[in-house]
Amino acid sequence: MKWPLHGSNPQYLYQSMGVPLPDHYIDFSANINPLGPPPSLKEKWGQAFELINDYPDPKAYQFSIKAAEKEGLPVNWILPGNGGSELIALIARLLAGKRVLIVQPAFSEYEEACKANGCQIGYHILEEGKWELMSESIISELDHYDALFLCNPNNPTGTSFSRHAISRVLKESAAKNCFVIIDEAFYDFSEEVHSFASSIQTYPNLMVLRSMTKMYSIPGIRLGYAIAHPHVLKEMAVFQPHWSVNALALMAGEECLKANEHVRKTRRYIGMQRSRLVKFFQENGYEVSNFNVNFYLVRDSDYIDQLPLICFLLEHGIVPRHTYHFPGLEGRWIRLAIKREDENDRLMEVLAKWRTVK
Numbered sequence: 001m002k003w004p005l006h007g008s009n010p011q012y013l014y015q016s017m018g019v020p021l022p023d024h025y026i027d028f029s030a031n032i033n034p035l036g037p038p039p040s041l042k043e044k045w046g047q048a049f050e051l052i053n054d055y056p057d058p059k060a061y062q063f064s065i066k067a068a069e070k071e072g073l074p075v076n077w078i079l080p081g082n083g084g085s086e087l088i089a090l091i092a093r094l095l096a097g098k099r100v101l102i103v104q105p106a107f108s109e110y111e112e113a114c115k116a117n118g119c120q121i122g123y124h125i126l127e128e129g130k131w132e133l134m135s136e137s138i139i140s141e142l143d144h145y146d147a148l149f150l151c152n153p154n155n156p157t158g159t160s161f162s163r164h165a166i167s168r169v170l171k172e173s174a175a176k177n178c179f180v181i182i183d184e185a186f187y188d189f190s191e192e193v194h195s196f197a198s199s200i201q202t203y204p205n206l207m208v209l210r211s212m213t214k215m216y217s218i219p220g221i222r223l224g225y226a227i228a229h230p231h232v233l234k235e236m237a238v239f240q241p242h243w244s245v246n247a248l249a250l251m252a253g254e255e256c257l258k259a260n261e262h263v264r265k266t267r268r269y270i271g272m273q274r275s276r277l278v279k280f281f282q283e284n285g286y287e288v289s290n291f292n293v294n295f296y297l298v299r300d301s302d303y304i305d306q307l308p309l310i311c312f313l314l315e316h317g318i319v320p321r322h323t324y325h326f327p328g329l330e331g332r333w334i335r336l337a338i339k340r341e342d343e344n345d346r347l348m349e350v351l352a353k354w355r356t357v358k
Contacts, residue, residue, distance in 0.1 A: 019315060090239050103124045131154060147180070185213070223252065277348070309354065310334060320336055
């Protein structure tokens with residue numbers, strides 16, 4: 001079976017599974033903010049039409065200033081990109097032909113981009129169920145690699161690594177001349193997650209990735225930025241197409257960076273829904289990851305392969321994210337996003353029904 005590589009676009013999953021596409025479905029495979037974009041962005045969107053008659057700023061300077069202010073860093077430590085995926089592709093160009101270690105399970109674009117640039121790929125597989133970062137184990141491998149990718153909070157598990165463990169890895173990686181990329185695409189969904197952006201001033205071998213897609217629910221216009229030492233970003237920018245980030249994305253990005261109350265409201269909502277969902281899973285015999293963001297892994301432990309559950313969910317209009325492409329998971333879990341309250345209610349209703357009919 002040819003599984004889709006990513007979440008979203010549910011029609012491809014239905015097609016792969018041979019399940020008729022229902023008239024109505026709820027997409028739990030895309031892990032973006034269930035509250036949608038900031039209301040202020042919708043209010044300002046009417047002005048966006050005036051921007052399409054001019055070329056965007058090729059340096060995205062005004063957005064970079066706002067992002068730098070948020071991060072507390074100089075503006076030349078910021079490189080905007082056409083979504084996190086473009087930035088990952090630029091990093092991979094920078095690492096062409098080098099040895100890259102990826103902490104797995106992880107976002108598949110790290111490996112895809114690095115393979116396309118002739119990198120030698122190695123995996124550090126986290127212990128299933130715990131998904132904790134064991135710093136000493138990773139440190140012992142760093143001598144064999146030029147770069148390390150890790151995602152914190154982790155996608156797809158929804159779990160976060162300890163600040164101490166990452167700090168240990170950063171310290172040793174600097175001594176071993178190993179470049180470290182920390183993808184923090186989901187860090188702002190939880191106050192429990194420590195960002196390592198400020199550590200770049202201490203560790204010039206560190207890069208942190210930010211996605212505007214997830215928290216601000218703007219996947220359709222593509223925007224993110226990399227934070228790193230200026231000499232690293234200068235080397236990356238050589239490979240970036242001119243006018244990479246369009247004017248609408250830059251306008252939206254500047255507006256989103258001001259939406260602090262939207263972030264706080266989202267965190268409160270995610271915390272509330274997390275409590276409801278975890279209680280349901282525990283009471284109904286499902287295993288769930290120890291998540292603190294807007295998505296999680298879950299499984300029916302009566303099955304090793306979750307394919308029967310995936311089929312059942314699709315037939316009932318619930319679209320999960322399969323995990324067959326994730327090293328360390330291989331279909332033994334499904335990933336689900338936190339959605340609107342009524343949609344989460346529908347998910348729990350269908351999963352409760354699964355318990356009675358399987």
